[in-house]
Amino acid sequence: MTRTYSLAHLAQHLGAELVGDPDLVIEGIANLLTADSRQISFLSNATYQKYLAETRAGAVIIAPDLAETFAGNKLVIANPYLAYAKLTKLFSRPSSLQGIHPSAVIGEQVELGEGVAVGPNAVIGNRCVIGEGTIIGPGTVIGDDCKVGKFTRFAANVTLYEDVIVGDECLIHSSAVIGADGFGFARASDKSWVKIYQLGRVVIGNRVEIGATSTVDRGALDDTIIGDGVKIDNIVHTAHNVRMGKNIAIAAMTGISGSVDIGDNSTLSGGVGVVGHISIANDVHITGMSMVSATITEPGSYSSGTVLAPTREWRKNAVRFRQLDSLANRIRSLEKALQKHDLS
The missing domain is CATH 3.40.1390.10 (MurE/MurF, N-terminal domain)
Structure with a gap:
């Protein structure tokens, strides 16, 4: 219409x-x-x-x-x-879902607010609380003990594991997975891996949008936290114990390692990688394909990596890059030789 x-x-x-x-x-x-x-x-x-x-x-x-x-x-x-x-x-096109579809599965002790719509083959686990006006798309699965605020929308085939909290007016796109286990393993003496069970939750604020096929892992002990107004593009991975402030925007193909703190109003462009256990200050912009390898304490724009060039030129630059250490040593040797020459 x-x-x-x-x-x-x-x-x-x-x-x-x-x-x-x-x-x-x-x-x-x-x-x-x-x-x-x-x-x-x-x-x-x-x-x-x-x-x-x-x-x-x-x-x-x-x-x-x-x-x-x-x-x-x-x-x-x-x-x-x-x-x-x-x-x-x-x-924009409004959702056509209304009421509870006959094929939907609703668990025990579930609280559904006024005007909640649940699509075909959706599943809501036990003891969930779903706020007024929220729309749960076809095939979406919400695990036990989840809490969802008012006027939030889940597209088709979203998965919320147990104990996830989602705020008001959020939009979670298809195939997003919220609350899966973080990547935690301990090495045994025989070099095998012993799983660290993830005991925290995911807590998502209000007005958050999470793109298709993006993932947010639950915390190991503390919660993974996504602040109010955060916008996450498609195919973004957020690892366990990440803490995002407010109004952050993250573009596609970005990977954020565990226990990273990201400050308010920061933006991460496409393909950014962030190593674990660091902090990013408020009002930071990371340009595309950058690798964030250390804590950033000051606001501003940050970049890493090499820019596009014709292949022949890029190959020459790559050779020079591998020679940087030896070139630096040669320059030091020349400087020392010049100093000796001047002294003599």
Whole structure:
């Protein structure tokens, strides 16, 4: 079903200044090049300003300093990208799940809040508490003694092991696994491995989003903690006893080793690796494919690794990299020789 809104309604929703026809009906959102007269677009990057002249969008969300460059209907607001983000919720597809599907399995002593929906073949274990308005997708399994807040949504085939806590207004995507055992083993005298049973929990705050096929392991003794407002992309691994602060964003293919503390508002780009038992300060940005091998105490942007280069050039650089230690020793020898020469 198509959702429609007047331009006046959208302006009021965003707190934006409306310039143009308040009664214009908007049916969706699109980029400047593909939008038609029934859609709204946005300009958040000056690089795309050149497309304003040719856009067929019914209206454009635009910043005050660029508003005069567009003659059509517009919503003028300081942060067009944030405004666009807020509008996407209005036009998103709502879940069609309602009620408890006959094939769902509900355990004993389960508390379901008002308006909870449980899809086909979903399983809720014993003694779980599920908050008002929460949606549990098809095939999702929630283990014994879990607690889930209000208006949280689990997509299809999510797995929560026992004793997991998930807050309000979270979104957990398909095939995410929350609360599996952390990777803990002790080496025996015969070199075999003895399992360390993981006795902690996973505690997830409010407004957290966890992407498809991502995993969050339970703590060994203490809990693994994901703070309020954290956003985790697809295929991210969070090991046992990790503690994340608030409003952290982590891109795909990142691996976070055990007992890492990550401060508020930090961001980890794609493919980042983090070694265990270190801390990352608040407001840190780690660029893609970096390896974090030591504690970071100051906010700022950090990088590691080598940048892309033509293969022939990269191979030469790789050879030079292997020679760095010997080159440093040669430079020291030359410096000592020069000092002796100057003294003589």
